Amino acid sequence: MSKNNHPKKSSKSKLVIPLVILAILFLGIGFGTSYFRKSLYTVMKVPDFQLTDQNRQQISNKDMLGKVYLVEFFFSKCPTICPVMNSNMKVIQNEIKSPDFGIISISIDPENDTPKALKQHAIQLGVSSRNWHFLTGDRTYIGMVADQFNIYVGDKEDESESLNHSGMIALVDKEGNIRCRYNKDQMPILYYSGLNYEDPEGKIPKLNGKYHPDREILIEDIKKLLK
Numbered sequence: 001m002s003k004n005n006h007p008k009k010s011s012k013s014k015l016v017i018p019l020v021i022l023a024i025l026f027l028g029i030g031f032g033t034s035y036f037r038k039s040l041y042t043v044m045k046v047p048d049f050q051l052t053d054q055n056r057q058q059i060s061n062k063d064m065l066g067k068v069y070l071v072e073f074f075f076s077k078c079p080t081i082c083p084v085m086n087s088n089m090k091v092i093q094n095e096i097k098s099p100d101f102g103i104i105s106i107s108i109d110p111e112n113d114t115p116k117a118l119k120q121h122a123i124q125l126g127v128s129s130r131n132w133h134f135l136t137g138d139r140t141y142i143g144m145v146a147d148q149f150n151i152y153v154g155d156k157e158d159e160s161e162s163l164n165h166s167g168m169i170a171l172v173d174k175e176g177n178i179r180c181r182y183n184k185d186q187m188p189i190l191y192y193s194g195l196n197y198e199d200p201e202g203k204i205p206k207l208n209g210k211y212h213p214d215r216e217i218l219i220e221d222i223k224k225l226l227k
Contacts, residue, residue, distance in 0.1 A: 040221060041188035043178040046071075046170070047148035051106065051135035054118040059104070059133045061176060067131065068225040069102035070218070071170040072194055073146055073153050075109035076121040076134075081167045084207055085194035086125055088215045093129050095219050098226050100174070102131030106145065108153050108165055110136040149178075151191065167195045167205075171218065173225045181221055192218050 050060035072089065074082040089103055107113035113121075118134035146153035146165075154164035168191035173179050180189050193202060196209035 040171075040173075040179040040181055040224065043170075043180055043188065043190055046172050046176045046178055047145055049106075049135075049145045051137040051142070052115055053133040053135050054115050054122050056115045057133075059135060064102060064104070064172065065176055066174050067100050067102045068098075068174055068222055069104055069131070069172050070222075071104045071106070071149065071151075071172060072168075073106050073108055073142075073151055073165045075107050075165075076113050076117060077109065080207065081195060084196050085167055085169070088194050088196070088212055089132075090125060090127070091215060092219055092222070093127070093132060096222055096226075099131070100226055101129075101222060102133070103129065104133055104135060106135045106142060108139070108142055108146070110139050110142065167193055169194045169214075169218070171221060171225075179221070179225065181217060 046061050048061055050058060053059045070089065070092070072085055074085055076082070086105070089105070093103065107118065113134075113136050115136060118136060122132070122134055143153055143155070149170055151168050151170065152164075152166040170178050170191055171180060180191065183189050193205075193214040195205045195212075195214075196207060197211040197213065198204040198206040198209045200211045200213060202211065202213040
């Protein structure tokens with residue numbers, strides 16, 4: 001009897017082992033996907049910068065070490081996307097109350113955006129955080145900083161382009177690294193959009209759009225980096 005039972009036992013073992021291996025593989029894939037969704041990609045070290053804020057203080061990337069912060073390029077007289085970007089930044093400021101969170105808004109129109117003008121802009125916007133710095137300085141230098149961030153800013157020498165700029169925002173961690181999340185295809189998004197959208201997927205920009213998907217994921221990712 002025992003001899004006849006051995007082949008059955010062996011065939012069961014042969015069946016169970018592959019099933020266990022498959023289960024482990026599926027668990028591994030699931031864990032890996034979950035890990036990538038929860039983790040943030042490191043894009044690069046934040047470029048060096050040093051500019052003057054609305055309180056006439058010199059602010060550099062070194063001053064921001066130890067803080068999670070956002071970086072945008074804008075100008076106070078911008079009639080289109082800048083008010084939208086600043087408004088979304090304000091929502092984030094009101095949501096993230098941590099003293100370890102900050103915002104860097106760099107003006108690409110320093111001729112008009114003096115520290116005094118930026119101070120007034122901050123008041124009108126309702127800025128309450130000490131760590132929200134509106135920066136100004138030499139326009140050529142600011143253009144160079146934007147290039148190093150890989151965030152588009154128009155050429156200073158081209159009058160038709162000089163005040164054009166991207167609506168993208170960089171997220172920087174406490175160690176001074178630009179970070180981002182992965183998209184649905186597990187590719188790093190690199191930067192976040194500061195714009196509003198007509199659709200919840202964030203494919204159709206609209207100044208008065210009621211959807212702001214990147215604002216929501218930014219809040220989530222800032223909270224991750226603050227932990």
